[in-house]
Amino acid sequence: MEFSKSRDLFTKALKFIPGGVHSPVRSFKGLHTTPVFIKRAQGAYLYDVDGNNYIDFCMSFGPLILGHGHPRVAEQISSAITRGWSYGCAEEYSLELAEYIIKRIPFIEQIRFVNSGTEAVMTAIRLARGFTAREKIIKFNGCYHGHMDGLLIKAGSGVRQVAEASSKGVPAGVAQDTLVFELGDVESLREIFNTSGDKIAAVIIEPLPANCGLLIQSADFLLELRKLTAKHGALLIFDEVISGFRIGFGGMSELLNASSDSKIIPDIVTYGKIIGGGLPVGAVAAKKKIMELLAPVGEVYQAGTLSANPLAMVAGLSTLKELTPDFYNFLQARSKKITTILNNFISKTLAGNITNFESLFWIAPSQSSESLVKITSADKIPSNISENFYIIFKALLERGVYLAPNAYEVGFISGAHDDTVIADLEKRLLY
Numbered sequence: 001m002e003f004s005k006s007r008d009l010f011t012k013a014l015k016f017i018p019g020g021v022h023s024p025v026r027s028f029k030g031l032h033t034t035p036v037f038i039k040r041a042q043g044a045y046l047y048d049v050d051g052n053n054y055i056d057f058c059m060s061f062g063p064l065i066l067g068h069g070h071p072r073v074a075e076q077i078s079s080a081i082t083r084g085w086s087y088g089c090a091e092e093y094s095l096e097l098a099e100y101i102i103k104r105i106p107f108i109e110q111i112r113f114v115n116s117g118t119e120a121v122m123t124a125i126r127l128a129r130g131f132t133a134r135e136k137i138i139k140f141n142g143c144y145h146g147h148m149d150g151l152l153i154k155a156g157s158g159v160r161q162v163a164e165a166s167s168k169g170v171p172a173g174v175a176q177d178t179l180v181f182e183l184g185d186v187e188s189l190r191e192i193f194n195t196s197g198d199k200i201a202a203v204i205i206e207p208l209p210a211n212c213g214l215l216i217q218s219a220d221f222l223l224e225l226r227k228l229t230a231k232h233g234a235l236l237i238f239d240e241v242i243s244g245f246r247i248g249f250g251g252m253s254e255l256l257n258a259s260s261d262s263k264i265i266p267d268i269v270t271y272g273k274i275i276g277g278g279l280p281v282g283a284v285a286a287k288k289k290i291m292e293l294l295a296p297v298g299e300v301y302q303a304g305t306l307s308a309n310p311l312a313m314v315a316g317l318s319t320l321k322e323l324t325p326d327f328y329n330f331l332q333a334r335s336k337k338i339t340t341i342l343n344n345f346i347s348k349t350l351a352g353n354i355t356n357f358e359s360l361f362w363i364a365p366s367q368s369s370e371s372l373v374k375i376t377s378a379d380k381i382p383s384n385i386s387e388n389f390y391i392i393f394k395a396l397l398e399r400g401v402y403l404a405p406n407a408y409e410v411g412f413i414s415g416a417h418d419d420t421v422i423a424d425l426e427k428r429l430l431y
């Protein structure tokens, strides 16, 4: 494979753009190579500037559950563009999307659209603080909630429960209001709620943590969070920016309540990624009594010049309309086939094996013990994981298979990964 045009573009990009990219993970940092520059994409395939093509398992990091350039979504966007692409006024496109979602997700009553997952989370946190008149937030090590100051926090190395910012530029005064725990650590959570429960505004969690590997949580743990927050008057925020509309239409919230007797219903839920079908949309949703704290009704301020952009609303709605129960069944069946094929390749030739949940997968570090113990918290991920991943990533890239370029990212399977693509994948991995 020839990458010379991509290399030239990256050299130029480094001059004009910090690190050559607009989001750090795109830079292939730590992978001992430079990024491929994509010219176009269709279905399950990416096409780069050097004329190579790849079966894409990154899918724009999740939004493209139908694959690239889905014809019915394309048609809706093309038609919308003839009506103008931003009004800054009340319009019915966002209303249609809001109604479509709320009618299918029973525990939410109102929704507000923003431009990204980060914005959705930022609004959710402000709402929770406004609702409870409390300031502390609990988050979990390994859960990513976008790049707002108060959530770029890692567990402190020194004194227990004293958090540190994971980024420069986050004021210590902001960091101190976020408490960080390991996923599954019920004991510490009980302790903090017992000692300072009246200061905690919310617990935020990815109910299916998928930004630091794929750390599948037990329903028992999530139920415990629900009980603790309810008992102490804190809100439970499910960040479903990845899992929403992917693990079934209603995301993990729906799945959890389909399979367990005790209800694990979040107070606030955040969406992003799939909700805009690949255009920039995020959303925060909850019961009316929480949502109506937002301006202009209530006193929690939130706004956006381009929020509920009509093109993005139409892209989102036409994407969501494809997500029938049959669609999810197909997606899951294909995901099983694909992850089996990938797993055979990876485990035979290289170190690692695949953890799969619905249409998400993660190349977990291979474990030395005979019985595979699933990793369910970030502190159990070996620190040298990137070394093995680089070997796997390179081997796949050279065979025309594109993974998200980082060991901690998950893989995404879309509706475009059909049987023809699966046959092509098998062929590409023969060599």
Ligand SMILES: *Cc1c(COP(=O)(O)O)cnc(C)c1O
Pocket (backbone or CB within 6 Å): 115, 116, 117, 118, 119, 121, 144, 145, 146, 147, 206, 211, 239, 240, 241, 242, 272, 273, 282
């Ligand atoms: C991607 C992601 C975000 C951030 O969304 P952006 O649109 O990138 O700002 C927040 N939370 C979760 C769980 C995510 O996966």
